[in-house]
Amino acid sequence: MTGASQTMQWANALSQRASLEAAVQEVVDTLKPHFDTPPDLALVFISSAFTSEFPRLLPLLQEQWPLPVVVGCSGGGVVGMASAEAAVEVESAPALSLTVARLPGVTVQPFHRSGDDLPDLDSPPATWTDFIGVDPATNPQFILLADPFSSGINDLLQGLDFAYPQAVKVGGLASVDGFNRQSGLFCNHTLHTEGVVGVALSGPIVLEAIVAQGCRPIGPAYQVGETERNIILSLNDPEHDHDERPPLEVLQGLIQTLSEADRKLAQNSLFVGIAQDEFKLTLSPGDFLIRTLLGVDPKTGAIAVGDRVRPGQRIQFHLRDARTSAEDLDHWLGNYRRQQPTAPAGALMFSCMGRGEGLYQSANFDSDLFQQYLGPVPLGGFFCGGEIGPVGNTTFLHGFTSVFGICRQP
Known part of the structure; x- marks a missing residue:
């Protein structure tokens, strides 16, 4: 049996407190007792109901729990664990979802890149690897979160596929509130409003993707x-x-x-x-x-x-309709479960704002179905303005899709 020091550990907590201080306090109080040393990675998703308070999120989190790597963004809704057993999808209301992971032996490299600085698509792979700053020899996997108004996201995905053809890439476009059209991207101690933030995970970790396009x-x-x-x-x-x-x-x-x-x-x-x-x-x-x-x-x-x-x-x-969307996700989850009978360590959900309760007329549909197949896996995520995930061997930006990034030990 693997020793505790070598076991990957994931956890998620969700808060629906209307005060940002109270929400940060609640997720930290829920998660911190489970970790005797600081986790290696934190992924934070905050609903756009908190738009005016985005600059306060990282300082509050740092004050409560100094985490070595924090990456995240704003969403039209967020996904997280309401209890140890069940995930919920909170749409159009204040909510904060914090996923933390202990990843023994894994190299965790966060980054922010501006959409204006992208290499030319004719550039060789080395130009792209220099731009991202991650050695392809380490076999990285990527979680990517981008500004919804960034025109270069498709070029970025094409460049990453060119430079890191074996890497799985999942994520989504941050979504905005209806009034001031501002999104938030978080990387360590900094709030960004444009470009892409992400994290490359290299070493003893497997990232797998389920892409349910719902048609x-x-x-x-x-x-x-x-x-x-x-x-x-x-x-x-x-x-x-x-x-x-x-x-x-x-x-x-x-x-x-x-x-x-x-x-x-x-x-x-x-x-x-x-x-x-x-x-x-x-x-x-x-x-x-x-x-x-x-x-x-x-x-x-x-x-x-x-x-x-x-x-x-x-x-x-x-x-596409609700029934088709449900049957499509059911098909892919069933397929995944048959191929991977053991439960993963943790998972992320990137779902289109056109899904959720508006599509299904029922709350928590995609996250419930995910947990029916894979059990109470710690699940965090958000409702996106576009979802990033592979079809075949190519990574695309999707719409009306749910993408699950599933992490497990090799």
Whole structure:
């Protein structure tokens, strides 16, 4: 049996106190007795109800419990453990979630980088590793939290995939309150309002990702013909002898074959899945990156998609609703549990503000389902303005998604 000194230890506490002092005091009082030495990593998520008090968070936390590494951000809601057994999702109300972890032998490297200083995408991998300051030979895993108005986040993810192809990267975009549009990013003793903060974890730690995009496919997969960046001008239609047809014509024909309920759903919850593996013969739901259908051109029959599309790629139309979202997460959690029967040490949840109670008409849906499958694992996280997680071997920024980052000992 592993000695106590070598055992990874995770814990989370949540406070819903309306006073920031009281909230910090409550999470520290809950967690501190469980650690005889300071934890190696703290992840803090604070609801945007506290926006005016963001500058006070780190000093208050430092005063109560000097932690060596603190990384975190603001969220439209936060996720944390209301008790040792159950996580809750607190939306649109004051809340503070603090996750702390003791990580024996793990190198913990926090960083903040400005979105303005990103290397050029044509730069070699060494330029990116110098920019992040983490040696790829240490096999790092990344937790990333970014400013929602940062235009460079997709470039950053592309650069990190290039420089650290084996690394799992999870996280989300901080979300803002509806009034002053200000988000908060926290890194050690400093509050940032732009760029990205993150932490690289190297050594005896495994970070695994579950990415639940919450959609189901309708109709066949089509091969993309002509494109202009994110505009699809023609599709190869397998149902019409592989004729190249305008996408809008293909879509209208497909919608006629749907049930009444799905036709209704297609009016406002229709998405495009872009297959990530060009060589896989039989495509299943996890093979698609889900993107928004931005619009159609009735004159040409072209459709615009929320990502660049290349000729030869395959797409499939998808629908999203609460039932589909629930079934999709259920599928991925069940799949994970079958492959990893032992409980992880801790987990993080990055969920879109478009999910939660607004989608399911029921509180704590995603976190409850997670704990039904994996047990009372310490779970912390927040509701994001965009979620970061892998599909296939590539890291993407998602919407309407729940991403779980699951940590365990090797």
